[in-house]
Amino acid sequence: MHPQLELLLELQDLHTQRRALQDEPLRDMEEAVFDLKPEEALDLLDAKITELVGRLDPGIQSRYLSFIGTLGRAVVPVLNGICYGCFVATPTAWSAEAGRNDSIGVCAHCGRFLYYVD
Amino acid sequence: MQLRDFFTLEAISLDLAAETKDEALRELVGLLGLDEKSRGILFKMLKRRENLGSTGIGRRIAIPHCRSLVVNRLRVAFGRKLPGIDFDAIDKKPVQHIFLIVAPPLEVSNQYLPVLGRIAQFGKEPDIPERLAQIERPEEFIALLEEKGV
Ligand SMILES: [Zn+2]
Numbered sequence: 001m002h003p004q005l006e007l008l009l010e011l012q013d014l015h016t017q018r019r020a021l022q023d024e025p026l027r028d029m030e031e032a033v034f035d036l037k038p039e040e041a042l043d044l045l046d047a048k049i050t051e052l053v054g055r056l057d058p059g060i061q062s063r064y065l066s067f068i069g070t071l072g073r074a075v076v077p078v079l080n081g082i083c084y085g086c087f088v089a090t091p092t093a094w095s096a097e098a099g100r101n102d103s104i105g106v107c108a109h110c111g112r113f114l115y116y117v118d
Numbered sequence: 119m120q121l122r123d124f125f126t127l128e129a130i131s132l133d134l135a136a137e138t139k140d141e142a143l144r145e146l147v148g149l150l151g152l153d154e155k156s157r158g159i160l161f162k163m164l165k166r167r168e169n170l171g172s173t174g175i176g177r178r179i180a181i182p183h184c185r186s187l188v189v190n191r192l193r194v195a196f197g198r199k200l201p202g203i204d205f206d207a208i209d210k211k212p213v214q215h216i217f218l219i220v221a222p223p224l225e226v227s228n229q230y231l232p233v234l235g236r237i238a239q240f241g242k243e244p245d246i247p248e249r250l251a252q253i254e255r256p257e258e259f260i261a262l263l264e265e266k267g268v
Contacts, residue, residue, distance in 0.1 A: 016223040029235060115187055
């Protein structure tokens with residue numbers, strides 16, 4: 001896997017975790033069952049996100065930030081040739097070879113970073 | 119929806135080799151049959167969640183959980199370590215029973231929260247830690263879920 005793609009995946013997962021802590025039902029469960037302190041957790045996540053964003057290559061970083069900022073999702077899975085960002089099957093999304101995640105691919109239709117899931 | 123529908127026998131280990139929390143998380147992730155890179159990313163995310171606060175809910179039960187792009191559907195696993203593992207749990211006691219839950223960021227049927235809730239509810243039943251400790255085969259774990267109607 002391309003090291004920058006690995007970083008992108010990690011970042012997208014952290015954003016998902018962040019959003020989950022702002023989503024009421026899940027936040028309530030995290031507090032009630034796991035005794036989590038949401039505000040402290042958000043601060044910790046933000047610090048980690050800032051650190052990882054700083055490790056992205058400049059071109060990748062700007063694309064990442066623009067998608068995360070406007071739509072909340074910059075890295076999306078590709079399942080059965082469909083980009084799960086825009087739900088369109090694009091030529092880039094149809095790639096079926098092994099090692100598909102060894103390079104950084106973006107959806108020809110919506111422009112998000114693609115991650116191929118088996 | 120029933121919890122038993124999510125558990126496969128291959129994702130149940132009644133005798134974890136792990137001695138530490140990290141080893142336990144790795145071993146549980148290993149039960150899901152993902153490729154090496156995905157396992158590494160998932161482990162990292164679970165660790166990040168643990169760093170926000172332990173998922174050891176007390177009474178020897180832990181429920182590590184996260185959403186990640188590396189899985190394409192909701193996955194669960196169960197691992198047991200009778201001598202116990204230090205999980206930094208709420209009650210500071212070692213953990214014997216670990217339920218792993220992972221889901222993709224978006225799910226068509228949105229099962230992550232209900233499954234997490236049901237496992238937490240199951241874990242809170244007074245006799246569960248003892249019953250889980252007595253199980254001898256993975257099939258009995260499934261039967262216990264059925265018996266409790268979760
Ligand atoms: Zn797309």
